[in-house]
Amino acid sequence: MPLLSVVLPVYKVQGYLRQCLDSMLEQAFTDFEIVAVDDCSPDNSGAILAEYAARDPRVRVVSLETNAGLGGARNAGLDRAVGDYVWFVDGDDWLAQGAIGAVAARLLETDADVLVMGFDRVFWDGRVTVPNAGARLATAPRTFTVTQWPRILKVLHVAWNKIVRRELLINLRFRFESGWYEDVSYTFPVLAAAGRITALGRTCVHYRQRRTGAITRTVGDRHFDIFTHWAHALELVEKYAERPEALRPLLFQRMMWHYVVVLRNPERIPPASYRGFFDRIGEDFRKYRPAEGYVLPSGADGMRLRLIERGYFHRFRALNWAIDAARSLKRVRRVPVRKAVALAKRVRQAAYRRYYRLQLRLPLDDRLALYAAYWYRGVTCNPAAISRKAAELAPDVRNVWVVGRARVGSVPPGTDYVIAGSLAYFRALARARWLINNVNWPNWVLKRAGSTHLMTHHGTPLKMMGLDQVDHPAAAKDQDFHAQMRRADRWDFSVSANAHTTVAWDRAYPCGYETLEVGYPRNDRLATAAPAEAAAVREKLGIAPSERVILYTPTHREWLPPGQQVLDVEAFAEELGPDSVLLVRAHYFYVAPGAETQSRRGRIVDVSAYPEVEDLYLAADVMITDYSSAMFDFAVLDRPLVIFAPDWAAYRELRGTYFDLMEQPPGAVATTFAGLVGLFADGGYATAEADDRRARFRERFCYLDDGRAAERVVRRVLLGEPAQ
DSSP states (O other): OOSEEEEEEESSOTTTHHHHHHHHHTSSOOOEEEEEEEOSOSSSHHHHHHHHHHHOTTEEEEEOSSOOHHHHHHHHHHHHOOSSEEEEOOTTOEEOTTHHHHHHHHHHHHOOSEEEEEEEEEETTSOEEOOTHHHHHHTSOSSBOTTTOGGGGGSOOOSTTEEEEHHHHHHHTOOOOSSTTTTHHHHHHHHHHOSOEEEEEEEEEEEEEOSSSOGGGOOSGGGGHHHHHHHHHHHHHHHHOSSHHHHHHHHHHHHHHHHHHHHTOTTTSOGGGHHHHHHHHHHHHHHHOOSSSOOOOSHHHHHHHHHHHHTOHHHHHHHHHHHHHHHHHHHOOOOOOOOOOSHHHHHHHHHHHHHHHHHHTSOOEEEEEEEEOTTTTOSOHHHHHHHHHHHHHOTTSEEEEEEOGGGGGGSOTTOOEEETTSHHHHHHHHHEEEEEESSOOOTTOOOOTTOEEEEOOSSOOSBOOGGGGGGOGGGOSOOOHHHHHHHHTTOSEEEESSHHHHHHHHHHSOSSOEEEESOOGGGHHHHHOOHHHHHHHHHHTTOOTTSEEEEEEOOOOTTSOTTOOSSOHHHHHHHHOTTEEEEEOOOGGGOOTTOOSOEEETTEEEOTTOSOHHHHHHHOSEEEESSOTHHHHHGGGTOOEEEEOTTHHHHHHHHOBSSOTTTSOSSEEESSHHHHHHHHHTTGGGSHHHHHHHHHHHHHHSTTOSSOHHHHHIIIIISOOOOO
16 A cells, blocks of 8 residues: 555646646655546546546546535545545645655654645746745644644644545544535644644645635635634544643634634625624634633734624724725835827827727627737638628628738728727727637727627647746746736637647636637638648649648747748758749748738748638648647648657747647657658658557547537627537
């Protein structure tokens, strides 16, 4: 039997679960098991657990038929654990490197019943704070009981910072209770019952401070559960402690502190329930205040408790307001005023914004759907596919596009549009019933009640996005992650191409939208294209039927000078021979407005400004890319793909990726110019091995691309049909 059983309850943590599991399974110490409990999670967490269990025998999965809640899931895991010790870890947190080895060494050295460890808090915007718990634990005796070192009661009362001897839990017949704050009725009774406690001051757990989804940031009346759990905790401490009278004043002080923290947090108690929560604190103050040994704290904390004891609700609120106001005044700093530049432009923008605000007062146009793509670069990508399908399925909806002034010439005939920055643009933004974009609308755009914002995105993610860029700031062009999340808060729907993308967006953009895991609308055409369509596109591009067409689509690299590429396309084209045509499509960041849609020089055709990339996919016999999301789209056609990755290590380190492309490529891989030339010289790009890689890639990423993604989006978003 293993030394340690890690019990891992899993519910709606698909965006964090891989990091959690990897942080344990990649540790040098291996004498442990993971009992992962799928608490009927409605997302992709179950599939992720199955994947890990299939490749590592230390992972055992328990699948519950109904949702049992955190306490019930922990109980199910505890019932199946076989290790000498049990560690309840949450699925959205992760362990520090070397943590399991460190706790194992401490347990074996001390033969403790309970080990309490240090942790840090990792916030969604990249901030990391180290509480004083680690420093406090570092001063603890080698082993102790709670009465010998009562300072242990001031360490955060959660299950995941403690490892407990399984035999102790069995002897106590311990069960986690239902409801929120169940860790209270676990922590204090277990500490009271332990005959030998030890402490480890080092950081072992990275405690994720999620932007959304955590109960500490959820407003609701379930926070009243705290009273039930504290009552049960005090009851059990009386039963288990050697000298309960010595602990009563300390636990009462901790309980009152906890109550006030919850009450004063506007992200927990609803305004309508504030008085009721205050009164419940007063009841418990009078009921549980120890007859001996308790002294009111000094300062503001003591003043609050006096007011609570006497039921002075309005005075309590006034005191808190005064304290908060005083603290705010200390933070005031003068901000230098920027020099007045481009005054005319600013005046015009101010006037237009005022017009926008006036338009917000008018009713929504229930027939208006406003579309945009790539910061107003044209009619393209997922929004274009959705607008075409909307014209078919929702003919009463008026589809209008926003395009930049310099891109007007690329707008297809018959398309209704407004020019970005015009009065018509501000009017449409203010009054559209639906706003559909593959990037975010400007920061100043308000989310109106009754409007629907659909984020389609513009690629299956290999590179890290959103909050996942916090750990890769060198490649994050926009490092204002708070602003990123405010923009994402406007989304009502987010389109996902596959389960991989759903998990990535869930972690990168932790907001309250509904995920539409339906495939990518822009790939509908690829999924249904006939050979005649591909032949027509080749003819349009001036390519002979006998010529081999190779499409090269490099991605953007933030750290390279503009225009610098990793492949010498002229030299490569020379190596291809006379019967090949190389279509080169630079990243859209490098395409100037008004550029020619195609220009040919020798075997190279520059199609960077070509309006429809799907045409290029259909024309190509094979595609070369590096890390572009184009690989996921082109794979729908089931044609050879080549990854040219001379700087993979640098890209992965600087940009961050969601999976190792070298281990899961969509086809043949070359890391040098000579290697790339060799693949096309000897046909290595189209071998059976390359085909097998592509098949596995398509199975993971393209299984939803059946030609009906846009229809599914239109039916759910514009027609309001139930999710399928």
